[in-house]
Amino acid sequence: MALCENMRSWRWQGSAAAFRAVVGVMVLLLGLSSARSVPPQAACSGAATPQNLTQPQYKEAVKEDTGVGFMAPVVQSFLHTVQPNPFPADLILKLVQDFDHTQLNQEYIKEALVYEVGFLVCVAIGILYIVLMPIVGFFLACCRCCGNCGGKMYQKQTSAIHCRRRTLYWSAFVTTIIILAGNICMFISNEALKVSVDQSPMELSNTVDNIHTFLTSVPQQVDNVVNESYRTVDEVTKNLQEIGPLMGTEIQKRFRGTLDPALQSVKLLDQEIVHTSAQLNNLNSSLVQLQSSLDRIQANVTAVKNRINQTLSKPKCGNCSNLRPELQKLTVDTSISFPSLNEFQSAVNEVIKANLQSQINEAEDYFQSIPQRVTNETKDVVQRSKQQLQDIKMQISQVSSKISLSDLNDVTASLNQLQTEIDRNMPQVERVEHIRWGVCVALCCVVLLVVVCYLLGLILGPLGLTPNSDPTKRSCTADCGGTFLMMGAGLSFFFSWLFMIAVLVLFVLGGNVYTLVCKPWSDGQLLKFLDTPGLIPELDISSTLGLKTKVNISDIYRDCEENQPLWTTLHLYEIVDLGDLLNVSKYTEEIQQHFESTDIILSSVTLLSAEVKNKLISISTKAKDFDTTAITQQVNDISSINLNSTADKLDELAGHQRDPEIQTELQNEARDLRQIQADIETTVIPQLGKLNSTIKILQSTAEKINGTVGEVLSSVGAAQDFLNTNTTQIVKTESRTFLDCQLEYFIAYADWANVTITQQVGRCGPVAGAVDSAEIILCAYMVESLNAFWFSLGWCMIFFIPGIIFSIKLAKYYRRMKYSDVHENRILMNHIPRAQMKFT
Numbered sequence: 156m157a158l159c160e161n162m163r164s165w166r167w168q169g170s171a172a173a174f175r176a177v178v179g180v181m182v183l184l185l186g187l188s189s190a191r192s193v194p195p196q197a198a199c200s201g202a203a204t205p206q207n208l209t210q211p212q213y214k215e216a217v218k219e220d221t222g223v224g225f226m227a228p229v230v231q232s233f234l235h236t237v238q239p240n241p242f243p244a245d246l247i248l249k250l251v252q253d254f255d256h257t258q259l260n261q262e263y264i265k266e267a268l269v270y271e272v273g274f275l276v277c278v279a280i281g282i283l284y285i286v287l288m289p290i291v292g293f294f295l296a297c298c299r300c301c302g303n304c305g306g307k308m309y310q311k312q313t314s315a316i317h318c319r320r321r322t323l324y325w326s327a328f329v330t331t332i333i334i335l336a337g338n339i340c341m342f343i344s345n346e347a348l349k350v351s352v353d354q355s356p357m358e359l360s361n362t363v364d365n366i367h368t369f370l371t372s373v374p375q376q377v378d379n380v381v382n383e384s385y386r387t388v389d390e391v392t393k394n395l396q397e398i399g400p401l402m403g404t405e406i407q408k409r410f411r412g413t414l415d416p417a418l419q420s421v422k423l424l425d426q427e428i429v430h431t432s433a434q435l436n437n438l439n440s441s442l443v444q445l446q447s448s449l450d451r452i453q454a455n456v457t458a459v460k461n462r463i464n465q466t467l468s469k470p471k472c473g474n475c476s477n478l479r480p481e482l483q484k485l486t487v488d489t490s491i492s493f494p495s496l497n498e499f500q501s502a503v504n505e506v507i508k509a510n511l512q513s514q515i516n517e518a519e520d521y522f523q524s525i526p527q528r529v530t531n532e533t534k535d536v537v538q539r540s541k542q543q544l545q546d547i548k549m550q551i552s553q554v555s556s557k558i559s560l561s562d563l564n565d566v567t568a569s570l571n572q573l574q575t576e577i578d579r580n581m582p583q584v585e586r587v588e589h590i591r592w593g594v595c596v597a598l599c600c601v602v603l604l605v606v607v608c609y610l611l612g613l614i615l616g617p618l619g620l621t622p623n624s625d626p627t628k629r630s631c632t633a634d635c636g637g638t639f640l641m642m643g644a645g646l647s648f649f650f651s652w653l654f655m656i657a658v659l660v661l662f663v664l665g666g667n668v669y670t671l672v673c674k675p676w677s678d679g680q681l682l683k684f685l686d687t688p689g690l691i692p693e694l695d696i697s698s699t700l701g702l703k704t705k706v707n708i709s710d711i712y713r714d715c716e717e718n719q720p721l722w723t724t725l726h727l728y729e730i731v732d733l734g735d736l737l738n739v740s741k742y743t744e745e746i747q748q749h750f751e752s753t754d755i756i757l758s759s760v761t762l763l764s765a766e767v768k769n770k771l772i773s774i775s776t777k778a779k780d781f782d783t784t785a786i787t788q789q790v791n792d793i794s795s796i797n798l799n800s801t802a803d804k805l806d807e808l809a810g811h812q813r814d815p816e817i818q819t820e821l822q823n824e825a826r827d828l829r830q831i832q833a834d835i836e837t838t839v840i841p842q843l844g845k846l847n848s849t850i851k852i853l854q855s856t857a858e859k860i861n862g863t864v865g866e867v868l869s870s871v872g873a874a875q876d877f878l879n880t881n882t883t884q885i886v887k888t889e890s891r892t893f894l895d896c897q898l899e900y901f902i903a904y905a906d907w908a909n910v911t912i913t914q915q916v917g918r919c920g921p922v923a924g925a926v927d928s929a930e931i932i933l934c935a936y937m938v939e940s941l942n943a944f945w946f947s948l949g950w951c952m953i954f955f956i957p958g959i960i961f962s963i964k965l966a967k968y969y970r971r972m973k974y975s976d977v978h979e980n981r982i983l984m985n986h987i988p989r990a991q992m993k994f995t
Contacts, residue, residue, distance in 0.1 A: 292648030327961035344943035351936035403526025417874035608643030616969035637970035661945035673934035718920030775864035
């Protein structure tokens, strides 16, 4: 009883408080307009939508499996026949409204009786059964005791006696089987009712736990969205703190396409010039070495030439005057001149003194310092924006603190109290259920006893019966069969009217619960009836939530049955302008103004000074004028020197001399010339080859430098123009991009919050599940089992009547009679004497 009182203590005020709490939760969610949370990256890679809210895990719903499903359609069909009238919503509403009056209106009573006319007819039939059965049984017993109504132990034997016995036998057998089927249904429905009552507390506890989980999940989902907003604000704050690396890197990327090729070309040119300087040094070294060798050769040739001239001037030298023209040709030009080399060398040295690497380092230092420059230039705006974000975070905290979830906590506490009451009253319920089950089992056993008596009579009677035997000499087996049949009939008379009372009570109770509660509950009429204005005081959901449209319980149940979120179920879009609350510019306008009013200025940088450019132009000109024709000709001339021809002529002249001294001198001078020629070939010629190779490489390098300088100056000029022209615009563009990137966080969160609020927060499927579970526990479990029991019991009671008739009539065919009556199946003929003639 305490459980019932606890259930009655639940008022709509608690439900209204729960609705107010839910609305408060939704308002809190709609007030959260910050940004989503994503990992920081070097650039804005797009705002990825946060993950969906994790929906709570609920316990398995109640399954509609009672064990008497085969009986439910039959019982329901019978009840629909008994009560074909629709759900009396108007009548119940009138009764509820006038419930407090001392005396009900007679018209209401009349209308209720008219509505219940089907039940009243069945009740009348039941009462008639209850009254007549014991009366008929009493008079039948008295009549039989007086030897009437089949009480006389005499059975007239006729030719149709066997046909009558068989007809009565099979009629009694069919009736017994029908009663047995009803008795089996009684056992099944009684056990199903017991199982239903035993399982109902657990199922009810699961239902209460699901509601508790739902009410707990709503604040948790609120906390998830709030925490998501906090993380997002912190993430945007962190991005602002790292604006230098983030935005500076993007500016660097914009510069790289133009600046990197220019700097790379300058690096390559610097390497070429350094390499050219090394080649020039090698050329100068080769020239010095060659000049030294040539000077030595020149000195040796001059010395030998003087000696030859002295020899040829001696009087004893014959025909020596013919060799003087050849002697005049014996000269070696060892002077090497390279005018353009000095000019090219001077230009290269000037460029090397200009130190192109320092120019490159200066430009790269400027490029690498962009993130720090951005950090320094945006220091003030970042500080103001961070303060604004903290203000937004504070506003969220204030909104969150203003929303009280105590109403939900009250509902949760009430659920906990309900669960406590269920647990506390369960022992009493189990005890009462055990008594009920025992009583019903006793009823089933009594009906089974009647069936057993009938079956024993139907079995023993035919087994011990000899069809043509004398009724007074029937066997004990047959007599026992007849006695069992009479016992079954006697038990039927004795208990049937008592059992009909139980059928009548359970029929009125279970039938009305089905027709007034379960049937309208299953087809939705009951929920629509609960929506009737004035039925439940203070049940006005629309006014409680401040809605324009009418929201009732049936609509909420229908939406919850589809597991719709609270936003749709409670029509919260009518009281909350989600588009306005999730308007990003409403909360980020001030930060945006801070950024737009801040100019990030990056000082310009000169990639190559005018002096360096002039030196590069000079080296390009000198490289273009670098001419190796003259020195190549000089090398070729030196390579063509041949002293061996003069030495051969001296040897020939020496062969014609008669003076041995002159001959020896000429031969020695020829030998000296050959030695000088050998020196030229072994020393000078390799030096000339090396010099020639160096000159060719240097000429190729000079041509390459000429082209490279032009390309470098063009590339550097384009890069310098790009920096001078586009630096300010690039900085503004990247600043706008960075700000838009942060705003995308806000926009992504707004979209996510919109979807989360309207589609995920507070999916109320467990509410509809709780209603369905209550319906299954009450109707499918208990009412169907109860109705199946009284229907089966009434079924047996109805067939007790033909069972009594058939068993009493059939018993006389098996019981031992006191009076004999034999029927012969042959024709009785009298003896007629034959006529005789007498002769006298």
